Amino acid sequence: MSEAVQTGMPGGDARHPRHPATDPPVLVVDNLVVDHRDRGTGEVFRAVDHVSLRIDAGASVAVVGESGSGKTTLAMAATGLGVRGDGDIRLLGHSLSAIGRTQLRRLRPEVQVVFQDPHGSLDPRQSVRSGLRELRSLQPQRTAWTDDTDLLGRVRLTPEILDRYPHQLSGGQAQRVCIARALLMRPRLIVADEPTSGLDVSVQADVLALLRQIRSSTGAALLMISHDLAVVRSLCDVVHVMYRGRVVEAGPCETVLVAPEHEYTRELLAAMPGARWRSRR
Ligand SMILES: Nc1ncnc2c1ncn2[C@@H]1O[C@H](COP(=O)(O)OP(=O)(O)OP(=O)(O)O)[C@@H](O)[C@H]1O
Numbered sequence: 001m002s003e004a005v006q007t008g009m010p011g012g013d014a015r016h017p018r019h020p021a022t023d024p025p026v027l028v029v030d031n032l033v034v035d036h037r038d039r040g041t042g043e044v045f046r047a048v049d050h051v052s053l054r055i056d057a058g059a060s061v062a063v064v065g066e067s068g069s070g071k072t073t074l075a076m077a078a079t080g081l082g083v084r085g086d087g088d089i090r091l092l093g094h095s096l097s098a099i100g101r102t103q104l105r106r107l108r109p110e111v112q113v114v115f116q117d118p119h120g121s122l123d124p125r126q127s128v129r130s131g132l133r134e135l136r137s138l139q140p141q142r143t144a145w146t147d148d149t150d151l152l153g154r155v156r157l158t159p160e161i162l163d164r165y166p167h168q169l170s171g172g173q174a175q176r177v178c179i180a181r182a183l184l185m186r187p188r189l190i191v192a193d194e195p196t197s198g199l200d201v202s203v204q205a206d207v208l209a210l211l212r213q214i215r216s217s218t219g220a221a222l223l224m225i226s227h228d229l230a231v232v233r234s235l236c237d238v239v240h241v242m243y244r245g246r247v248v249e250a251g252p253c254e255t256v257l258v259a260p261e262h263e264y265t266r267e268l269l270a271a272m273p274g275a276r277w278r279s280r281r
Pocket residue numbers: 036037038039045047065066067068069070071072073074227
């Protein structure tokens with residue numbers, strides 16, 4: 001019987017038990033550079049400029065910065081889900097420049113992304129049930145640890161939701177379905193790209209609480225992309241502050257959000273007074 005079944009935790013299994021303190025890092029990015037080419041003018045634009053970061057197993061790391069600072073490009077390139085950049089990336093111990101498409105495809109389920117717009121992430125022609133069925137058919141062994149009712153219970157949804165289509169779900173329900181779909185894959189890394197900014201204020205706190213709970217119960221690491229320091233403060237241990245493609249400051253939240261060294265971080269904090277770090281305990 002797998003450890004996941006024994007403990008009721010969807011994170012680890014007998015071959016790959018989750019011991020965040022001793023597991024190798026989930027992601028190590030060294031000097032990543034990503035350029036975009038403007039389709040209209042053909043000009044090359046540097047979206048990520050020599051960025052390095054490390055996410056240890058089970059860690060919760062944020063990348064913050066204003067719109068257009070390169071956060072999404074960094075997250076997608078670093079996890080092999082977006083354009084390829086220059087630099088050294090090790091995802092779960094595999095160098096992305098050394099592995100082929102087949103091996104990258106095998107790694108894909110280990111990284112799950114929760115996007116800003118939950119309705120846009122779900123196929124409008126599929127009910128929740130048929131969407132889950134499709135995921136299960138793609139990864140039968142990986143997804144066998146739970147049934148749909150149990151899975152939905154873990155994101156605090158009831159089974160009635162199974163026969164609904166995305167347009168029949170509220171924003172908060174749709175985002176919970178997206179989180180459930182990510183959870184089903186037992187990922188080692190969850191990338192949450194502004195997961196609450198498309199939602200009503202009333203449900204934002206619920207979704208953040210859910211992500212926090214899933215992180216602690218599964219041992220999955222979290223890479224949180226946000227422009228909101230209050231969100232980062234509530235969920236993350238380490239923060240990287242991005243400005244115009246560069247990381248201008250990085251460190252534990254209790255340091256960076258208390259005594260920021262960079263002017264840009266100070267400006268972000270001044271714009272959100274409630275975002276200053278204070279103990280969550
Ligand atoms: N596929 C693309 N082609 C050309 N330029 C792009 C592409 N994707 C992003 N960009 C540009 O790269 C820069 C960084 O974009 P990115 O989406 O990574 O920033 P961001 O910090 O995540 O912004 P936001 O918070 O608005 O999502 C922006 O100027 C954007 O316009």
